[in-house]
Each structure stands twice: as C-alpha cells, then as structure tokens.
Amino acid sequence: MTFSITILGSNSAIPTLKRNPTAQLVNHNERLFLVDCAEGTQIQLRRNHIKLQRISRILISHLHGDHFFGLVGLISSMHLLGRARELHVYGPADLDEIINLQLRVSETRLVFPYFFHSIDPDKHELIYEDQRLGVYTIPMKHSIPACGFLFREKPGKRRIKREMVIENKIPVEQIENIKEGADFIDESGRIVKNKILTDEPQLPRSYAHCSDTAYNEAMIPIIREVDLLYHEATFMNDRAAVAAEKFHSTAREAGLIAKKAGVHKLIIGHFSNRYETVRDLVDEAATEFANVEAAEDGKVIEIS
Amino acid sequence: MTFSITILGSNSAIPTLKRNPTAQLVNHNERLFLVDCAEGTQIQLRRNHIKLQRISRILISHLHGDHFFGLVGLISSMHLLGRARELHVYGPADLDEIINLQLRVSETRLVFPYFFHSIDPDKHELIYEDQRLGVYTIPMKHSIPACGFLFREKPGKRRIKREMVIENKIPVEQIENIKEGADFIDESGRIVKNKILTDEPQLPRSYAHCSDTAYNEAMIPIIREVDLLYHEATFMNDRAAVAAEKFHSTAREAGLIAKKAGVHKLIIGHFSNRYETVRDLVDEAATEFANVEAAEDGKVIEIS
Numbered sequence: 001m002t003f004s005i006t007i008l009g010s011n012s013a014i015p016t017l018k019r020n021p022t023a024q025l026v027n028h029n030e031r032l033f034l035v036d037c038a039e040g041t042q043i044q045l046r047r048n049h050i051k052l053q054r055i056s057r058i059l060i061s062h063l064h065g066d067h068f069f070g071l072v073g074l075i076s077s078m079h080l081l082g083r084a085r086e087l088h089v090y091g092p093a094d095l096d097e098i099i100n101l102q103l104r105v106s107e108t109r110l111v112f113p114y115f116f117h118s119i120d121p122d123k124h125e126l127i128y129e130d131q132r133l134g135v136y137t138i139p140m141k142h143s144i145p146a147c148g149f150l151f152r153e154k155p156g157k158r159r160i161k162r163e164m165v166i167e168n169k170i171p172v173e174q175i176e177n178i179k180e181g182a183d184f185i186d187e188s189g190r191i192v193k194n195k196i197l198t199d200e201p202q203l204p205r206s207y208a209h210c211s212d213t214a215y216n217e218a219m220i221p222i223i224r225e226v227d228l229l230y231h232e233a234t235f236m237n238d239r240a241a242v243a244a245e246k247f248h249s250t251a252r253e254a255g256l257i258a259k260k261a262g263v264h265k266l267i268i269g270h271f272s273n274r275y276e277t278v279r280d281l282v283d284e285a286a287t288e289f290a291n292v293e294a295a296e297d298g299k300v301i302e303i304s
Numbered sequence: 305m306t307f308s309i310t311i312l313g314s315n316s317a318i319p320t321l322k323r324n325p326t327a328q329l330v331n332h333n334e335r336l337f338l339v340d341c342a343e344g345t346q347i348q349l350r351r352n353h354i355k356l357q358r359i360s361r362i363l364i365s366h367l368h369g370d371h372f373f374g375l376v377g378l379i380s381s382m383h384l385l386g387r388a389r390e391l392h393v394y395g396p397a398d399l400d401e402i403i404n405l406q407l408r409v410s411e412t413r414l415v416f417p418y419f420f421h422s423i424d425p426d427k428h429e430l431i432y433e434d435q436r437l438g439v440y441t442i443p444m445k446h447s448i449p450a451c452g453f454l455f456r457e458k459p460g461k462r463r464i465k466r467e468m469v470i471e472n473k474i475p476v477e478q479i480e481n482i483k484e485g486a487d488f489i490d491e492s493g494r495i496v497k498n499k500i501l502t503d504e505p506q507l508p509r510s511y512a513h514c515s516d517t518a519y520n521e522a523m524i525p526i527i528r529e530v531d532l533l534y535h536e537a538t539f540m541n542d543r544a545a546v547a548a549e550k551f552h553s554t555a556r557e558a559g560l561i562a563k564k565a566g567v568h569k570l571i572i573g574h575f576s577n578r579y580e581t582v583r584d585l586v587d588e589a590a591t592e593f594a595n596v597e598a599a600e601d602g603k604v605i606e607i608s
Contacts (some may be wrong), residue, residue, distance in 0.1 A: 012386065013380070013381070013384050014346075014381045014384055015346060015350075015377075015381075016350070017347065017350055017351060039343055039344065039346070039373075039374060039377040040343065040344050040347060042318075042319060042322070042343070043319050043344060046319075046320070046323060048320055061407040063410050064410050065376060065377060065380045065406065065410055065412075066380075069343075069373075069376060069377040069380070069406075070343065072369060073319075073343040073369060073373040076317070076369045076370075076373070077317070077318045077319075080318055081316050081318065092409075094405075094409040095409075097405065098405055098406060098409065101398075101401065101402055101405060102367075102369065102402060103374075103418060105367040105396075105398040105399075105402065105448075106367050106368050106369055107447065107448050108369075112366050143411065144409075144410065144411050168579065
C-alpha cells in the first residue's frame with residue numbers, strides 16, 4: 001500500500017528559481033493530500049506529473065503566505081478544468097473568507113462540491129479518517145497560530161498466506177474472518193490455526209509534518225517514533241537567535257527533536273534564501289540525528 | 305529613452321510549464337510598471353533578471369485570478385526583502401480588500417509605504433502621469449468590469465543640436481529656452497533662428513495593453529495609431545462563438561481591431577491552453593493585419 005510524500009517546495013518565504021516555498025503531496029493508498037500550497041504549487045504539481053484533480057484534500061498549516069498563496073489559484077484551475085469530484089480544504093477559519101472573497105469578486109461559482117473545514121491549530125485532534133488512516137493536527141509554536149499534521153495508519157488486519165488458501169481450499173467468504181484472526185474449520189471438522197494461515201499485520205506507518213515552529217519539545221509525545229518526520233530547519237545554528245526570534249528552528253534543533261522523539265527518519269526543509277545549497281544544514285542536523293536528508297523540490301520519499 | 309515591454313506571461317487562465325498567465329513589465333524611461341500579476345509573476349521577474357524592488361507601480365486590469373493571483377505574493381516578497389521605496393497599486397476597489405485581508409491574517413505590517421489607487425474600469429481616464437508619460441484606462445468588454453491601459457508619451461521638447469551649442473557658444477542657462485522653441489541672440493545682438501539650432505521633437509510613442517475583451521470597436525478611438533497594441537487572442541476563429549460567449553477575442557478579431565485602429569504593430573497573447581504552439585494564431589491575425597507577432601514569456605519588445 002503506497003505511503004509516500006513528494007516535496008513540491010522546500011524553501012521558506014520567498015520563491016527562488018531552484019526552490020519553491022512549502023507544499024508537499026502525501027499519497028496514502030492512492031488518496032492524495034496536499035499539505036500547504038505556496039504560490040506556484042499548481043505548476044510544481046504539473047512539473048511532477050501529478051494530476052490536480054486527483055487531490056481530494058488540502059491541509060493548510062497556517063496563514064503565512066508562503067504556505068497558502070497558491071491555494072486560490074489551484075482551486076481556480078480545478079474549476080476551469082471542469083473538476084467533478086469533491087474537494088475538502090482544512091485550515092484556520094480566516095482562510096475560508098480569503099478564498100470566498102476571491103471567488104466572489106471574480107464571479108466564480110465552483111463547478112465542483114467544495115467543503116471548507118475549519119481547524120484549530122492550537123489543538124491536537126483528529127481532523128480526518130478513513131478505514132486505513134487518521135490525520136491529526138499537531139500544535140506548533142509559531143508567531144501566528146500554526147499546526148503540523150500527523151498521518152497515522154490504523155492497525156492493519158492479519159495477512160493471509162496465498163499458499164494456505166490454496167492448500168486448505170479456503171472459500172472466499174471465510175477470508176475476511178481469517179484476516180480478523182479466526183481459525184479455519186474445513187468440512188471434515190479439521191481446525192487450522194490462524195497463526196499457520198496468516199502473517200502478522202503490516203505495522204502501521206506514520207508521517208509527521210512539522211512546518212514553521214520554534215524548537216518545541218511539547219510536540220514530542222505526539223510525534224514519538226513516527227517513521228518519517230518532516231521538521232523545518234530554516235536556519236543554521238549560528239543564527240539560533242534569529243530563528244528563535246522569528247519562531248523558526250535551526251537544523252540542529254530539528255535533529256534534536258528527531259532524536260528525542262525517537263523517530264525513524266528525518267527530512268528537513270523550509271530553508272532560508274540565504275542558503276544556496278543545503279548540504280551544511282543536513283550535516284548540522286546529522287550531528288544530532290544521523291538518518292536525515294534534505295527536502296528538495298521533486299524528491300519522493302517512501303514511508304516504509 | 306527606453307520604452308519597452310517584457311512579456312512575463314502569455315497564457316490565459318491556467319499556467320502551463322511553457323506559458324505563465326498574464327503579466328507584463330512596461331519600462332518607460334527606467335520607470336517600471338507591472339501590468340497584471342498572475343500567480344508565478346515574481347518567479348518570472350526573477351527569471352528575467354528584473355529586480356522586484358525597481359517596480360514602482362502595479363496596474364491590475366480586472367479581478368479574474370489569472371490577472372492578479374500573484375500580487376499578494378509579490379507584495380509579501382517586497383516586504384520580506386526589506387523594500388524601502390513606495391509601491392503604488394492601481395486596480396478595482398475590491399482588490400484593496402483582498403490584499404488587506406491577506407496581510408491582516410498573516411499579521412504582516414508592510415515595511416514600505418504602500419498606496420492603493422482604486423480605478424473605475426468602465427471609464428477612460430488618466431490614472432498616472434509624470435513629466436514624460438500619461439497612463440490612461442481603456443474600458444474593455446468582459447464578463448466582469450475590466451480595463452486596458454494606454455501608455456502615451458507627452459510631446460517632447462525640440463532637440464538642440466550639439467554642434468550648434470559649440471559653434472554659437474550658447475550658455476547653459478539658454479538651453480532650456482531653446483528646447484522650448486526660443487531663438488538665440490548672442491552678445492553682439494545676432495539672432496540665430498530656433499529652426500537652425502534644433503531638430504523636431506521625438507514623436508511621442510504609445511502602447512495600448514488590451515487584455516480580456518470581446519471584440520469591441522468602441523476602444524478604437526482610444527487606441528488609434530498607437531505604436532504598439534497588445535490585444536488578447538484567446539481563441540482561433542473556428543471558436544468565435546466560444547470566444548464571444550466568454551467575452552474573449554479570436555486572433556482574427558485582434559487583427560481586425562489593429563487594422564481598424566491603424567496601429568503600427570500588434571502583439572497577441574492570452575492564449576488558451578488548447579494551443580500547444582501559437583503559430584496558427586499569428587497567421588490568422590496576419591490575414592487582417594500583417595505586422596503582428598505572438599507574446600512569448602521572456603520576449604522583450606522595444607516601442608520605437
């Protein structure tokens with residue numbers, strides 16, 4: 001089952017020719033979530049061959065422009081391209097007014113069902129779930145209300161072994177029961193134990209997206225042991241004071257959070273324009289947490 | 305004296321990898337005007353090595369997103385980069401609310417003096433002037449209130465001949481009078497006629513930017529004999545009905561307007577996504593008006 005992220009923008013506030021501001025696509029089981037939507041995100045989607053209309057949910061972390069200035073343009077393009085399926089947008093309440101105002105003045109009446117879900121960035125709560133996934137907000141510590149997003153798979157069912165189905169001639173209607181843990185009893189009354197028939201369920205995977213935050217250990221209980229943590233690293237440690245003042249983090253602080261939360265892997269991003277290349281930021285984070293890499297526009301990371 | 309336009313976006317509504325939606329830079333005597341500002345315009349400026357902070361005036365033709373969705377991002381970047389000089393934005397009144405709302409929710413207090421000038425797109429009137437240039441609105445015929453912009457140089461002064469200044473030992477303080485048409489009288493009382501001292505003034509040049517309009521002969525008196533006309537050509541003539549329904553023009557109609565207005569040169573743009581290349585649109589316009597070329601992102605056109 002697919003669980004991957006595609007980096008659509010790895011820069012902080014100002015777009016450059018190499019790095020767009022924040023946007024990421026999360027693909028879980030071919031359901032596509034867009035996390036943040038900076039100006040130019042629709043072009044980044046196109047560049048990465050991701051069909052706009054396949055995106056069903058857009059999550060906006062906070063209302064600094066480098067996280068949402070591309071949203072109304074993306075919605076407009078979905079409209080102009082004749083979208084039919086629902087679109088759900090999750091974000092702080094003011095975002096609803098921003099979108100509606102711009103649609104109103106351009107006399108745009110969306111041709112598709114559009115739903116806005118107001119979220120409270122200061123709370124840690126479930127904002128979306130389906131059979132296999134829950135998405136939760138993670139409060140950030142920033143200059144305006146801001147949250148991250150935790151994508152956590154639900155515990156899976158046991159995985160039935162194909163060869164056991166054949167060997168024991170298990171009828172189709174029994175499969176679900178066995179996945180749930182039942183033994184199999186054949187027509188002669190012979191019992192085959194579930195443990196023989198199945199493998200352990202796949203371990204639930206998780207991804208935490210923590211953009212735009214000062215160093216904040218309060219998030220650790222929420223993101224503990226996630227498989228992948230995206231944490232902002234706007235500056236290097238020699239600018240720790242600037243980072244703190246602007247409610248951003250340094251690469252070293254991102255590494256520290258990853259270490260203290262015992263995550264499996266760390267991606268850093270939201271880099272300041274001052275860094276032409278980001279190698280040094282990765283090296284700095286690696287002094288605290290070795291399994292780290294940089295977000296780069298177009299990079300796809302599988303969560304395993 | 306420079307008078308040029310740089311095409312920053314030549315496409316209609318939806319950005320593609322090759323063509324951005326509408327934006328143009330008008331450089332008159334090194335004063336930079338941005339006309340429309342679609343999403344991605346700040347990146348297009350960067351790509352074309354135009355410094356954001358040199359732009360002093362931004363004119364927005366109407367409130368369809370493909371003409372202004374990049375504006376708040378551009379203003380934000382000017383702010384984040386520490387702009388000091390004034391910025392003047394001209395557009396329909398609702399634009400003010402759109403910008404202010406987005407600045408307010410992001411708690412952005414601009415670090416530079418920012419002025420919004422509300423324009424009435426249904427009127428033909430002077431909205432800006434300096435010593436050498438006037439800028440006027442041109443009412444368009446579109447689905448929402450929209451205007452074009454006419455840049456018209458003021459009549460210049462007579463051009464004094466350098467060799468005459470030397471030969472007649474004309475003192476510096478006399479130069480301006482002579483440029484205004486005065487004769488020169490030397491210390492001995494000898495009169496040198498102005499016609500001998502000067503050449504005719506440079507002819508005033510003009511540029512009309514007419515984006516997003518149905519075929520509309522009402523604009524002809526305003527744009528008559530301009531040196532350069534930019535006219536939208538969203539569709540080809542086989543889609544004239546679609547064009548009329550959406551209040552857009554065909555390439556042939558753009559050519560017809562250019563012909564009837566007796567302009568010197570025509571640029572067409574605002575092309576529909578359906579056209580991979582725009583050669584056919586140019587050919588169609590050329591059946592009515594030969595001196596035509598296509599807007600292409602990055603193209604610079606001198607007005608002479």
